[in-house]
Amino acid sequence: xxxxxxxxxxxxxxxxxxxxxxxxxxxxxxxxxxxxxxxxxxxxxxxxxxxxxxxxxxxxxxxxxxxxxxxxxxxxxxxxxxxxxxxxxxxxxxxxxxxxxxxxxxxxxxxxxxxxxxxxxxxxxxxxxxxxxxxxxxxxxxxxxxxxxxxxxxxxxxxxxxxxxxxxxxxxxxxxxxxxxxxxxxxxxxxxxxxxxxxxxxxxxxxxxxxxxxxxxxxxxxxxxxxxxxxxxxxxxxxxxxxxxxxxxxxxxxxxxxxxxxxxxxxxxxxxxxxxxxxxxxxxxxxxxxxxxxxxxxxxxxxxxxxxxxxxxxxxxxxxxxxxxx
Amino acid sequence: xxxxxxxxxxxxxxxxxxxxxxxxxxxxxxxxxxxxxxxxxxxxxxxxxxxxxxxxxxxxxxxxxxxxxxxxxxxxxxxxxxxxxxxxxxxxxxxxxxxxxxxxxxxxxxxxxxxxxxxxxxxxxxxxxxxxxxxxxxxxxxxxxxxxxxxxxxxxxxxxxxxxxxxxxxxxxxxxxxxxxxxxxxxxxxxxxxxxxxxxxxxxxxxxxxxxxxxxxxxxxxxxxxxxxxxxxxxxxxxxxxxxxxxxxxxxxxxxxxxxxxxxxxxxxxxxxxxxxxxxxxxxxxxxxxxxxxxxxxxxxxxxxxxxxxxxxxxxxxxxxxxxxxxxxxxxxxxx
Numbered sequence: 217x218x219x220x221x222x223x224x225x226x227x228x229x230x231x232x233x234x235x236x237x238x239x240x241x242x243x244x245x246x247x248x249x250x251x252x253x254x255x256x257x258x259x260x261x262x263x264x265x266x267x268x269x270x271x272x273x274x275x276x277x278x279x280x281x282x283x284x285x286x287x288x289x290x291x292x293x294x295x296x297x298x299x300x301x302x303x304x305x306x307x308x309x310x311x312x313x314x315x316x317x318x319x320x321x322x323x324x325x326x327x328x329x330x331x332x333x334x335x336x337x338x339x340x341x342x343x344x345x346x347x348x349x350x351x352x353x354x355x356x357x358x359x360x361x362x363x364x365x366x367x368x369x370x371x372x373x374x375x376x377x378x379x380x381x382x383x384x385x386x387x388x389x390x391x392x393x394x395x396x397x398x399x400x401x402x403x404x405x406x407x408x409x410x411x412x413x414x415x416x417x418x419x420x421x422x423x424x425x426x427x428x429x430x431x432x433x434x435x436x437x438x439x440x441x442x443x444x445x446x447x448x449x450x451x452x453x454x455x456x457x458x459x460x461x462x463x464x465x466x467x468x469x470x471x472x473x474x475x476x477x478x479x480x481x482x483x484x485x486x487x488x489x490x491x492x493x494x495x496x497x498x499x500x501x502x503x504x505x506x507x508x509x510x511x512x513x514x515x516x517x518x519x520x521x522x523x524x525x526x527x528x529x530x531x532x533x534x535x536x537x538x539x540x541x542x
Numbered sequence: 543x544x545x546x547x548x549x550x551x552x553x554x555x556x557x558x559x560x561x562x563x564x565x566x567x568x569x570x571x572x573x574x575x576x577x578x579x580x581x582x583x584x585x586x587x588x589x590x591x592x593x594x595x596x597x598x599x600x601x602x603x604x605x606x607x608x609x610x611x612x613x614x615x616x617x618x619x620x621x622x623x624x625x626x627x628x629x630x631x632x633x634x635x636x637x638x639x640x641x642x643x644x645x646x647x648x649x650x651x652x653x654x655x656x657x658x659x660x661x662x663x664x665x666x667x668x669x670x671x672x673x674x675x676x677x678x679x680x681x682x683x684x685x686x687x688x689x690x691x692x693x694x695x696x697x698x699x700x701x702x703x704x705x706x707x708x709x710x711x712x713x714x715x716x717x718x719x720x721x722x723x724x725x726x727x728x729x730x731x732x733x734x735x736x737x738x739x740x741x742x743x744x745x746x747x748x749x750x751x752x753x754x755x756x757x758x759x760x761x762x763x764x765x766x767x768x769x770x771x772x773x774x775x776x777x778x779x780x781x782x783x784x785x786x787x788x789x790x791x792x793x794x795x796x797x798x799x800x801x802x803x804x805x806x807x808x809x810x811x812x813x814x815x816x817x818x819x820x821x822x823x824x825x826x827x828x829x830x831x832x833x834x835x836x837x838x839x840x841x842x843x844x845x846x847x848x849x850x851x852x853x854x855x856x857x858x859x860x861x862x863x864x865x866x867x868x869x870x871x872x873x874x875x876x877x878x
Contacts, residue, residue: 374820
């Protein structure tokens with residue numbers, strides 16, 4: 217791949233200040249994203265998985281500059297966007313959009329569907345009233361609704377239909393990158409597949425690049441080309457989707473994969489009843505060395521003393537573990 | 543094992559009376575729970591799975607009412623007990639845990655205090671004995687440093703630990719039936735696995751029956767012995783878990799199983815979703831609730847609610863679908 221990646225993230229950090237002493241002395245920091253390197257190629261779907269609190273949503277929100285990064289570099293289509301101010305960011309905002317988890321909370325109930333979908337067009341100053349209305353109708357068709365829905369309010373729709381409205385809004389400006397933050401978690405099982413199929417169709421049709429964040433480990437395998445596994449603000453493993461599932465190198469990935477409930481009772485009961493010990497530590501007081509060592513079956517003194525680097529073990533397969541072997 | 547089921551539910555029908563009209567949440571649900579088995583109830587939001595259990599426990603909101611049917615627990619109809627008798631039964635013979643433990647725990651009392659209180663109320667134990675019992679229960683549910691965690695408040699626990707506290711509380715009076723409503727839905731997958739394994743282990747040690755309500759087919763496949771598949775307030779299909787997953791006979795069950803990606807195989811093939819969306823229970827379809835989304839729907843499906851047919855392959859395997867009527871055209875099954 218000689219093509220320039222759409223997104224290049226280098227040593228990105230996002231720390232939140234939490235409390236601190238008198239007059240803000242000795243402040244503590246929640247290290248939500250703590251040194252992430254990541255590239256996203258144009259047209260691919262990069263899945264990002266991890267437990268709640270691992271920093272996957274913060275990473276996405278920092279990338280789209282809803283949060284300002286604490287340090288590090290973020291290049292979008294070759295241009296540095298980590299340090300741009302709001303005005304300089306405007307041209308980039310059009311090119312990256314986000315689909316949120318909760319289609320009930322993310323759509324303003326007092327706006328009609330037409331206003332909701334036209335809002336990004338208005339903000340970006342695209343077209344006039346007439347052409348925007350035509351675009352809204354077109355977008356409604358694209359996401360499997362119809363133009364009669366345009367005058368209705370979001371609360372009149374089911375969860376699956378609302379998520380379609382959210383998607384129409386996200387693609388209104390023909391973005392290149394769409395960040396999907398748990399886009400199907402709030403939906404019923406029978407509706408999830410409808411939305412995933414639609415996202416795949418849109419990707420083909422418009423050449424979209426997806427950053428797909430989820431805790432649903434079976435859906436992420438289906439939709440992603442590559443998958444990154446996050447733990448306490450760091451990427452601990454990154455590989456092509458099948459490679460990751462068939463050949464996981466990091467003990468955390470292995471534990472995560474073996475925790476997935478399998479929708480097949482025979483298969484589910486055949487496997488060993490293993491469970492991962494303990495719970496995710498606080499991102500305020502992180503363990504020394506490897507962040508996973510407090511729950512890791514392989515942990516040694518080395519892991520407490522030294523933080524493992526994310527290294528490439530085989531072609532395109534990265535893991536951050538002292539004991540991971542190719 | 544005696545032949546009488548621990549819980550026998552027949553014709554259970556529950557409605558909510560709202561300003562917009564009658565919401566028919568549960569419509570003629572039948573099932574049994576035998577002593578010591580795990581029965582999974584799976585369904586999407588609005589399918590009536592939670593309301594079924596809330597009806598049995600008599601914990602419906604004030605605008606909800608059981609319109610018809612009975613729920614016999616060890617022979618006594620729960621729906622006819624006095625409020626006093628019911629309160630004695632809840633938390634004693636029948637215990638429950640919910641999705642969000644934080645809303646079920648009193649935030650102003652230590653967790654130890656809350657469980658000690660339950661034990662004293664239900665069992666009349668001395669304080670000291672009750673306290674000892676709570677320590678044992680905390681050890682049973684694997685809360686580290688059990689004795690010292692008694693004096694912690696609910697907010698000092700993580701989500702997974704809080705659910706362990708809830709389980710300990712539910713077990714405090716040796717229930718014969720534990721109703722668990724989405725107990726792992728709010729938890730991360732690694733913690734979910736810990737809690738599911740814990741529930742299974744406790745079930746096999748203490749021998750109680752469990753009703754596990756969930757929307758997650760994976761969770762059901764992992765732990766349930768028998769399952770009920772609910773849709774539109776009705777039981778669409780019921781049977782042993784292996785039978786239902788290997789050879790589902792109801793188009794809804796088939797559709798549900800087909801719409802989740804298979805984890806173990808490398809697949810980029812397209813998902814097969816169920817078209818349409820779930821029914822509005824203010825105006826449920828006249829016939830089969832699934833008919834508007836069903837690829838096999840016939841004329842009769844739209845007009846009449848199907849009866850429940852016994853399947854030949856397995857005892858207790860039943861399907862509520864016109865396709866299994868003896869006179870139904872057989873070829874329509876092929877497509878599934």
